[in-house]
Amino acid sequence: MMRNFEGWLAAAEAMQPQTVALRRAIHREPELGLDTPKTIAKVKQALHGLPLQWKEGRSSSGLVAVLEGASPGHTVLLRGDMDALPMPEDTPLDFRSALDGAMHACGHDAHTAMLVSAAKILCARREHIAGRVLFMFQPGEEGHHGARFMIEDGLLDNPKPDAAFALHVIPNVATGHFTGRTGAALASDDTFQVVLRGKGGHASTPSLAVDPIPVACEIVLALQSLITRRVDVFDPVVVTVAELRAGTAHNVIPETVYLAGTIRALSEQARGFVGEKVRHVIEAIAAAHDCTAEIDILAGYPVTLNDARVMALVGRVITETFGPASWTTAAAPVMGAEDFSYVLQRVPGAMIFLGVCPEGQDHRLACPCHSNKMMLSEAALARGVAAHCAVAEAFLIDGFDHAS
Ligand SMILES: [Zn+2]
Ligand SMILES: [Zn+2]
The missing domain is CATH 3.40.630.10 (Zn peptidases)
Known part of the structure; x- marks a missing residue:
């Protein structure tokens, strides 16, 4: 040749x-x-x-x-x-x-x-x-x-x-x-989709409801703490909550909040670790506030x-x-x-x-x-x-x- x-x-x-x-x-x-x-x-x-x-x-x-x-x-x-x-x-x-x-x-x-x-x-x-x-x-x-x-x-x-x-x-x-x-x-790109469920009610009396909105906010922030505190800075991961939807009126506490976003990693090890931790953080925060969370993590490309x-x-x-x-x-x-x-x-x-x-x-x-x-x-x-x-x-x- x-x-x-x-x-x-x-x-x-x-x-x-x-x-x-x-x-x-x-x-x-x-x-x-x-x-x-x-x-x-x-x-x-x-x-x-x-x-x-x-x-x-x-x-x-x-x-x-x-x-x-x-x-x-x-x-x-x-x-x-x-x-x-x-x-x-x-x-x-x-x-x-x-x-x-x-x-x-x-x-x-x-x-x-x-x-x-x-x-x-x-x-x-x-x-x-x-x-x-x-x-x-x-x-x-x-x-x-x-x-x-x-x-x-x-x-x-x-x-x-x-x-x-x-x-x-x-x-x-x-x-x-x-x-x-x-x-x-x-990077790898996995998607997470979450339905966070509380109990709907009147916005004036949150104690009679289980308001999922502050719980969703806590989850969004906790996911960012997860990345900075638990992930090796030399094996970086991105977690972005890119969709957050809830509510229909200013005086109604909604029953559910929908969150979705992406998990990007540069090693299969970090990808697996963060996927597990994202699930755990969402479930644990939801449970702490008497909400439930249905979580889907959809595997994207390696x-x-x-x-x-x-x-x-x-x-x-x-x-x-x-x-x-x-x-x-x-x-x-x-x-x-x-x-x-x-x-x-x-x-x-x-x-x-x-x-x-x-x-x-x-x-x-x-x-x-x-x-x-x-x-x-x-x-x-x-x-x-x-x-x-x-x-x-x-x-x-x-x-x-x-x-x-
Ligand atoms: Zn393209
Ligand atoms: Zn392309």
Whole structure:
């Protein structure tokens, strides 16, 4: 297998009109959740005629396209997610969402388009490839556990990847710049929902009722004390009560209060500990005031953990391909969550970020992912395409041998 460091960026730039056209077509027709038939049809059309085997499952529109190299070797997985968000788009783009209430505000349109172009480029170099590349096109990243369903459908078995790589675009990093870190890259995100029940009554005579409102207030504050007093400051956790609803009139003590929020952690240990303690604090405070609490803690995505050996390889490849100024080791994780974490639980790998700040904007002020005004620099996409190709090549040539 021959190295092609400079060649990847040139090939990605030559592919740029196709990358941009596909990204815009997907952007115009966003799809939500696990079922993304129009998007996967666009992907299949773009991949048509290439030397790829397609694997699909029953649970989602997910597709794994397998490129068998000319000779045997390792297997590397590259991933792109395909789904959009349930929100209106408010951008001036002429290819903005044609659907009310759905928008590609997380850049998954760009992820899919970059992965398609990487597949085309790597297929063209098939005779130089020793080993196998899996292109994982997954729906349902935005809270629908799409990666987990694809794993449960067996799409990552036979062949099982030896390493996995994903890119996420981010408008708040300079265009074309890469950043990432070993260990926790993104947080876990669990949701808690609580119905706190007292006894309704007249607001003038609280002693004849059991007022759940001050109890809810105590719970909100106690959860913050829990975080600062019981959690190791070097293994940080965020607990936010983001919904608090009670009452219908100024002179009525309501029977119930509804609270809901999120628990974010950077280790599975902290995640488990805090989940238990949140439950305990709510139950104990409710009981102390003669209220009851129905508590649901809904498991979201696990912590996204980047493998040290893969990150060493990725950092080296980005530096060699794009120059040392193109790479920054991120000091801190992102407290958002990613279902690529499910892949990384099974396969050593890494997710890194690619800066896509729109031209002429200050990246610190650019509208972030999930904003109704989120836009991205399409010029940066060629670097993402080249990064996919270069990381796959480096892993297939070197494995982990030179990566530590
Ligand atoms: Zn998102
Ligand atoms: Zn995303």
